[in-house]
Structures are given as structure tokens and as C-alpha cells.
Amino acid sequence: MAARVLFVDDEENILNGIKRQLRKQYVVETAVGGPQGLELIKKSEEFAVIVSDMRMPEMDGVQFLKEVKTLSPNSVRLMLTGNADQQTAIDAVNQGSVFRFMTKPCPVDFLIDTVNAALEQYRLIKSEQELLEGTVNGSIKLLTDILSMVAPEVFGQLTTLRETAREIARSMRFMSTWDIEMAAMLSKIAFVTLPPQTLARVRSHKDLEPAELMVIERLPETSSKLLANIPRLEQVARIVHYQGKNFDGSGFPKDTVVGEDIPLESRILKVLHDLAAQEERGVSTSAALKQMGGRPGRYDPEVLKTVGWFLMAMEEEEKLLPPIHVRVVDLKAGAVLINPIETAEGHALITAGQKLTAAMIERLINYHHVHMIKEPIKISMPAS
Numbered sequence: 001m002a003a004r005v006l007f008v009d010d011e012e013n014i015l016n017g018i019k020r021q022l023r024k025q026y027v028v029e030t031a032v033g034g035p036q037g038l039e040l041i042k043k044s045e046e047f048a049v050i051v052s053d054m055r056m057p058e059m060d061g062v063q064f065l066k067e068v069k070t071l072s073p074n075s076v077r078l079m080l081t082g083n084a085d086q087q088t089a090i091d092a093v094n095q096g097s098v099f100r101f102m103t104k105p106c107p108v109d110f111l112i113d114t115v116n117a118a119l120e121q122y123r124l125i126k127s128e129q130e131l132l133e134g135t136v137n138g139s140i141k142l143l144t145d146i147l148s149m150v151a152p153e154v155f156g157q158l159t160t161l162r163e164t165a166r167e168i169a170r171s172m173r174f175m176s177t178w179d180i181e182m183a184a185m186l187s188k189i190a191f192v193t194l195p196p197q198t199l200a201r202v203r204s205h206k207d208l209e210p211a212e213l214m215v216i217e218r219l220p221e222t223s224s225k226l227l228a229n230i231p232r233l234e235q236v237a238r239i240v241h242y243q244g245k246n247f248d249g250s251g252f253p254k255d256t257v258v259g260e261d262i263p264l265e266s267r268i269l270k271v272l273h274d275l276a277a278q279e280e281r282g283v284s285t286s287a288a289l290k291q292m293g294g295r296p297g298r299y300d301p302e303v304l305k306t307v308g309w310f311l312m313a314m315e316e317e318e319k320l321l322p323p324i325h326v327r328v329v330d331l332k333a334g335a336v337l338i339n340p341i342e343t344a345e346g347h348a349l350i351t352a353g354q355k356l357t358a359a360m361i362e363r364l365i366n367y368h369h370v371h372m373i374k375e376p377i378k379i380s381m382p383a384s
Contacts, residue, residue, distance in 0.1 A: 003027065003119050004045065008037035008064060009053040009080075021108050026115065034059030038067055047075050048122040049115055054081035069097050074125050076118040080106055139230045140182065143189050148363060150192045151199060153340075156350035158185050159360050161272055168268060168310050180265040183239035187269060190222035203348070205280070217252050220244050235263075242266035243273065248297035260300075267300040271307045274299075279353065285311055319383040325376035328368045333358045338378040343371055 005026045007018050015030040022028050029044070031037035033056050041047065050068055054061035065077045077097060082104040099121060100114050148155040165184040169177040191199065198212050208216065224241035227233045243266045245251050249258030271292070278288035289308040292299060323338045333356060341350040341364065349367070350360070356379075364373060 003048045003122075004029065005049045005051065005115060006031065006037065006040065006047040006075075007051045007080075008032075008034060008056075008061075010056040011053075014053075018111075022112070022115075025112060033057065034061075034064035034067075037064060038071065041068065041071050041075075046072055049078060049118040050075045051078040051080050051115070054079060065098060074122065074129070076122045076125070078102065078114060078118055080104060080111075136230060136232045139233075140186070143186060143226070146192050147189055151188075151203070152349045152367075153203060153351050154188055154191050156341075156354050156360060157276065158188060159357055160354050161185075161187070161269075161276065163355070163357065164272060164311075165265075165268060168272075168307055169265075171310055172306060179235050179239060180268065182233065182236045183243070183265055184269060184272075186227060186236065187223065187240050187243055187273070188219065189226055190219040193222055217244075221253060239263050239265040239269070243269040245270065246298045247300045250297065262300075264303070267303045268307065271299055271304055275307070275311075280351070320380040321383050323378050323380045325378055327375050328364055328373050328377065331356055331361045331364065331377065331379070332381070333361060335379040335381055338380055341377055342374045344374055346374075349373065 003026050005022070006029045007015055008031045009015050010033050012032050015032065019028045019030055029040060029047070031040050034052075035058055037050075037052070041050070050065070050072070052061040052064050052068075056064070059067075061079055061081060065079070068075060068077055076099045078100050079098050080102045099118050102111065102114055144155065147158075162181050162184040165180045166177045169180045174180070191202075194202070194215070198208070198215065201208055201212070202216070220241055220243050224237045227237040227240060241253060242257065242262050245253065245257065245262050245266060247259060247262065247267065247270075249256070274292060275285070275288050278291065279285065283291070289304070289311070292304060293308075320336060326335075335356045337350060337352050337354050337356065340348045340352045342348050349364070350356075354360075367373065
């Protein structure tokens, strides 16, 4: 597919001439002035290269390219102008991150060579991005696959936690939910480092030895260290590191970070983790929220209020049908487990109360083919 190049100028006859000269080499789009160019960028597929004039009414080239840098950061930006003073060039490079600077009149051959160099730069950016995303996604999949094998019930809980965290983040109007979703899914990745005896005690909620309690307290730090060296997970690692920190600054980690300096995502996960622990002991959501509200300094009051409102609204909306018994292959996304899902030997894979997702069901079916899961499974479906 031919490369897409956008030219922006306030003189339409110049744009028409450029389009005639370059239409055989590229897919050329034009816009008369900065505002029209920004609208085109918002509505179109990504442009590989964007070329802008400098002197334009309403919005000059530097202002335009500065906006482009935010709207389409991968697009390589060029400036083509008759105003070639030094300050213009400095502003274009510093504010608009311009790749090359050309002056009018510009010979066609030189323009084509410059656009080709920009296209090569665009291909390098995209290749690096794809490699990075592949590395990140592969690393996350490897970690979650290991966790699902070592502690399948923990993996099931985290899958549900991820969904809840995502919906709460959306209700709080996060620009992106990716960081909190990844932090939720990887928040207990350090469970793979626990000795089998300790992991068994944690699973069965038995009392732990003092040394084991110390290890458990430092699990967020261990999880954070496992994630910190993976590209693009630096912020996720920080969220995980502070997920157990109390709002008043007490608890782990023992540092000076306090209140709103604790990442917002960490404050949300703190509430969700503690709420899940209460519910595992048989405490209802409303009773658990009330208990947590009576512990000043432990939670961000605004986060606790928002999470409580969201979960209670969900409970109100999500009325369940009477329980039914089904086989593993008949499970459907959205089903709520009435009893835990267990292996034929009686080992719990997913605890009661979890809402099943398509990914969880696929893993259960694959597991069932090899190890056998105890059937039938008692579930309830949402009335809606």
C-alpha cells in the first residue's frame, strides 16, 4: 500500500501543484490551513508523513506541528516554508519535533528525497513499536501463564479483579485503563516465588509463621521487581509496588510517599484487594465496605466512596437467575460460580463467587482435556 502523506498550506494553488507532482509516488492528501489539517488527522487513518507551511493565518506551522505531535505522535513531521529565519527553524525543531526543514521554492527531486527519508524514519518507528509491543505482550503472557499453572485460583481472582478495575477506571474517566488493567493482572505475580507449603497455607487461609508473614508483606515489592525490567511496564511496576500502601503513608513500602502521591491506580487496587479478602471470609460487599470505611487513614476516602458506589450499583443491576448445573464445555462468559471449580482430585482452580470470562473458560476447557475438572459445575447467569 502506498504511503499516506499530508501537505498543509494556506495557498490552495500550491497544494494542487504538489498533489499533481507527487500523486504517482504517494497517496497525497491536502488541507488548507492548520485547523483543517487537524480535523483531517483526527478523522483519517494515520499519516506516515505530515508536511506543513510556516506562515498561515489562524495557526502557524509551529503551532500546527506541535498539535500534530500530540494527535499523531508516530507521523514524521516536515516543514516547507519561504520563511527560513533561524528562530523559525529552532521553534520548529524544539516545539514541533520537525524531522527536516525545507525552504521554498523547493525542487521536486529534493522534496521527494526528503519525503522518502521521512518515510524510512516512519517505518523504523513502526518496526520498533511493533517489536516493543510484541516483547511486552509476550512477557505478560508468559508471566500470567506461569501464574495460572502455579496458582490457578489466584489467576482466576486476578482476571475478575482486572475487569472490575477497568470498569472503575472508566467510571472515573481515566484517559487509558491499560496501566491499571496490567497492574491488576500482575499484582500477585510474585506468588510464583512462594514455597509450595506457604502457598498451600495461603490458599487454605491457614495461619502463617512470622517469617512467612514477612514474605507475604513484601510480595508487592517482589512483584514490582519482576516487572520493572520489562519495557513499558515501569509505571505498572510502580503501581504494583504501592498497592498495599495505606493512604496515611503507613504500611509497605516504608517510605515518605503518602496520600495523593501514591499512584491513584495503587489506591484503587488497595481497596479492591482488601474488599476481595473480606468477601472470601464470607462478608458481604456492603458490610465489608462499611468496615473499611471505619478505618481512617487506610484508604483514600474518595476512592473508597467511588468503588463502593460502583460495586453496589453493579450488585443492584446484576440480578442472577436460579442456579443451574452445567458441564465445562457449556460454560458461558458472565456466569457466576456458586461453588468453586475443582480438579477431579479436589484441588480448587477458581473460587466461588467469581464471574467467568471468555479467556477463563478457554483455559478451563484446555485444562479439562488434560487433567479433568469435577463436573457438573454449579453456576448462575445474570438475569439480563
